[in-house]
Amino acid sequence: MNSSLYRIEVCWPDLTRPASVFHERRKRCKTARGADRQHERIVNLWVDRLRGSNFYRLTVSRVPS
Numbered sequence: 001m002n003s004s005l006y007r008i009e010v011c012w013p014d015l016t017r018p019a020s021v022f023h024e025r026r027k028r029c030k031t032a033r034g035a036d037r038q039h040e041r042i043v044n045l046w047v048d049r050l051r052g053s054n055f056y057r058l059t060v061s062r063v064p065s
Contacts, residue, residue: 002027004035005063006024006039006042006060006061006063007023007060007061007062008042011055011059026042035062039060
């Protein structure tokens with residue numbers, strides 16, 4: 001498989017809405033350093049997307065292939 005799949009979970013402070021789960025597919029990195037950079041990029045991307053919302057937890061994890 002030539003791509004990595006990331007799972008993004010967003011928890012809201014009122015806890016009445018369940019955590020939102022999104023999947024993001026990116027090209028797989030060849031080195032551990034590259035994978036760390038890609039993870040940071042995805043975290044920053046989702047923080048920017050959710051900047052106006054009132055969330056209290058953002059979890060980004062790589063889904064094993």
